[in-house]
Amino acid sequence: MSASFFGQHLLARGLITARQLLEAMELQESNNLRLGLRAVEAGLMTPAQVSQVHLMQRKVDRQFGELAIECGFLDLKAVESLLSKQRADHLLLSQALVRMGVFDEAAIAGHLEAYAQSRSAVPAPATIYQGLPNAEILSVITEVTLKMFARLAHSNLRPGPCHGAADLVSRDCYAAEQTLSGSLDVVICLNLSHGMVRRVASKMLETEIEELDADAIECCGEFINVVSGSIAGHLSTSGHQIELAPPEVHLFDSSPFWRERRRITEGAPGDPALGRLTVTPLRHPLEIVELCAAL
Amino acid sequence: MEQKIKVLAVDDSRVSLLTIKRSLNDTEFELVAGLSRGSEVLERFDEIAPDLILLDVVMPDMDGVTLLERIRAHAPDARVIMVSSLGTREKISECLEKGAANFLVKPYDKQGLITALRAAHAAGR
Numbered sequence: 372m373s374a375s376f377f378g379q380h381l382l383a384r385g386l387i388t389a390r391q392l393l394e395a396m397e398l399q400e401s402n403n404l405r406l407g408l409r410a411v412e413a414g415l416m417t418p419a420q421v422s423q424v425h426l427m428q429r430k431v432d433r434q435f436g437e438l439a440i441e442c443g444f445l446d447l448k449a450v451e452s453l454l455s456k457q458r459a460d461h462l463l464l465s466q467a468l469v470r471m472g473v474f475d476e477a478a479i480a481g482h483l484e485a486y487a488q489s490r491s492a493v494p495a496p497a498t499i500y501q502g503l504p505n506a507e508i509l510s511v512i513t514e515v516t517l518k519m520f521a522r523l524a525h526s527n528l529r530p531g532p533c534h535g536a537a538d539l540v541s542r543d544c545y546a547a548e549q550t551l552s553g554s555l556d557v558v559i560c561l562n563l564s565h566g567m568v569r570r571v572a573s574k575m576l577e578t579e580i581e582e583l584d585a586d587a588i589e590c591c592g593e594f595i596n597v598v599s600g601s602i603a604g605h606l607s608t609s610g611h612q613i614e615l616a617p618p619e620v621h622l623f624d625s626s627p628f629w630r631e632r633r634r635i636t637e638g639a640p641g642d643p644a645l646g647r648l649t650v651t652p653l654r655h656p657l658e659i660v661e662l663c664a665a666l
Numbered sequence: 667m668e669q670k671i672k673v674l675a676v677d678d679s680r681v682s683l684l685t686i687k688r689s690l691n692d693t694e695f696e697l698v699a700g701l702s703r704g705s706e707v708l709e710r711f712d713e714i715a716p717d718l719i720l721l722d723v724v725m726p727d728m729d730g731v732t733l734l735e736r737i738r739a740h741a742p743d744a745r746v747i748m749v750s751s752l753g754t755r756e757k758i759s760e761c762l763e764k765g766a767a768n769f770l771v772k773p774y775d776k777q778g779l780i781t782a783l784r785a786a787h788a789a790g791r
Contacts, residue, residue, distance in 0.1 A: 379753050379771045385781025389758050389769035396755060523773060575681060577688070586680060593681045596724070597773050600751020607754045615752050617678065617726045 377464050379604065380486045387473060395467040402462040406435045409453050410445060420444045489522070499530055499651065505666055508606065509533075509649055512559060512664050515601045517653065520660075523594060524571045528653035528660060544659065545588065546626035547595040550616040551603055557666040559602065560628045561595055567658040592618040628663075670696035671787055674716035676733070677749070678702050678725045682772075686720060689776040695783055704728030708740055716744075718786055720770075720779075723750035723757065731760060738765040745786045749774075 378396070381387045387395075404412070407421035416439065424438045431438075436450035445453075462470070465479045474482070499513075500506035513530050520526045545568050548560040563571065565583060571594050572580040572587035580587050596618040603613040623629055632648065653660040673695050675686045683700035690697050699714045701707055704725045719737065723730035730748060737744050748761040753771035761769050767786040770778060 382753065382769070383771050383774040383778050385774075385778035388782070388785055389762060389766075393755065393759060393762065519773075576684065586684070589679060589681050593679045596679070597751045600753065600772060603752050604754055607756075612754075612756065613752075615724050617724055 376604070377483070377486050380489065381468075381482060386482065387468065391468070391471070391473055395464055395471060395473070398467040398470065399462050399464060402460050402467075404457070404460070406439075406450075406453055406457060409457060410439070410449075413453065415449055415453075416444050499533055500649075503533070503649065508555070508557070508666060509651075509664060511605045512557075512602050513651055513653075513662060515605060516561070516598050516662050519594070519598045519601065520653070523597065524567075524574045526567070526570055526655060526658075528655050530662075531652040531654050533649050533651040542623050544623050544661075545591055545620055546623050546628055547591040547618065547620045548626065548628045549595050549599040549618040551599055551606075551613050552616065553613040554611045555606060555613060555666065557602075557664060558628060559595065559599055560626070560663040560665075561591070561598070562623065562659070562661040562663065563591060564659040567655070567660055570658065588620050592620045595620075628665075632665075668694075670694060671783070672696060672698040672715065672717045673720060673783065674698060674707075674711075674714050674718070675700045675720040676702075676704060676707055676725070676730075677720070677722040678727075679722070682722065682749075686779070689779050693780055695780070704730065704733045707733060708736055711737070711740060717790075718767075718783055719744060719746045720783075721746050721748055721766075723748055723752065723761070731764060734761065734764050734766055743790065745790045747782050747786055 378392045382389060382392055407416065407424065410416040411418055411421055420442070424435055424442065424444070427438050428435065436445065436454065439445040440447060440450060465483055468474050469476060469479050500509040503509065517528055517530065520528050544562045544564050546560050546562055548558060551557040551559065568583055568587060568591055569580045572590035575590045575593065576586065596615070599615055599618070603615060606613060619627070621627065648663060648665045651662045653662055671694055673690065675683055675697055677683055677700070680702065683702070687697045687700065698716060699710070701710070704727055721730050721734060730750070734746055734748065737746060745767045746765070747768045747770055748766045749770045749772060750757065751772040753769070758769045767789060768782045770782050
């Protein structure tokens with residue numbers, strides 16, 4: 372489970388401690404009981420019946436209440452009553468922090484507004500992955516990457532239609548790559564033109580970078596690390612448990628990621644591995660950026 | 667002049683170490699050492715004698731959580747703030763359970779860093 376994006380926003384700004392965040396999340400959990408647990412507490416279902424519905428939910432993408440009615444465990448009136456109670460009790464992280472006395476109402480409203488502004492700065496990656504396998508995960512990866520370019524490199528990029536590795540635009544570039552492993556195995560690679568490496572490094576080091584020295588290259592490693600960590604946090608909201616390998620940055624030609632996929636980049640039509648790799652151009656008026664995800 | 671609070675930062679990224687160093691300028695904190703390898707930490711811990719430690723969770727030569735445990739075994743009062751771009755609840759919980767004073771999620775800003783250091787320092791006095 373992610374430590375809530377609003378929670379991370381507060382944590383990164385030193386507005387709460389990690390312990391306060393965990394306590395607030397525990398308070399949320401004790402209030403935001405799932406429907407099955409509520410049904411058991413109300414004496415309407417047995418734990419075994421709840422488990423049976425959960426098992427069914429693994430096979431079909433349907434709501435708990437819907438399936439419980441279908442199995443004859445609950446009627447519509449009971450489900451509506453449980454849902455109404457669930458909505459009434461639902462506690463947001465912001466409300467939990469106020470209840471704990473960490474913030475008052477005025478302070479939390481200000482923090483929520485600042486958080487909303489930071490999120491609205493980046494557009495969602497629209498529908499470019501519609502119909503592709505793993506479309507939802509690819510959307511998360513792109514959205515987070517765009518957000519980090521805006522926040523850390525002050526560069527607003529726009530995702531273009533994705534393509535295969537055979538259509539890579541940028542070969543005279545640096546490849547910043549990182550592996551995410553666990554319940555999902557993903558390799559993320561950002562191909563960055565030299566100009567974009569300079570932009571990223573200049574912003575991260577807060578000084579104008581002319582030469583692409585070791586520190587400038589390392590900024591790309593730190594950049595992909597922050598991108599990957601944030602992606603992993605987002606994916607953990609859907610139950611994934613992910614660990615990060617250390618980031619790597621290489622010239623395109625010596626990149627392990629691309630060397631491994633040379634067969635694909637040189638064009639092997641029908642190669643099944645091609646299906647695992649998606650390349651999304653992230654458009655910038657002057658620079659070339661390609662977001663590559665293998666999963 | 668009042669003595670500054672000594673901070674040891676452990677991160678394989680030189681950029682992170684540079685950013686920390688810059689962020690601590692004109693504050694009550696001083697980055698007395700920036701180490702890029704986890705394995706160096708215990709070797710040099712007593713020599714550096716830090717008041718506070720900023721410790722990266724993901725490093726190539728050693729897992730930050732393992733190092734946290736070793737630091738706490740070596741110096742039970744050590745105040746360690748874990749730093750990672752991966753801020754999942756499980757990771758934060760694991761670090762706090764193993765004795766971390768706080769957990770900072772990257773990318774953090776200067777104010778976030780200073781506030782976390784001040785809180786950890788105050789808690790240890």
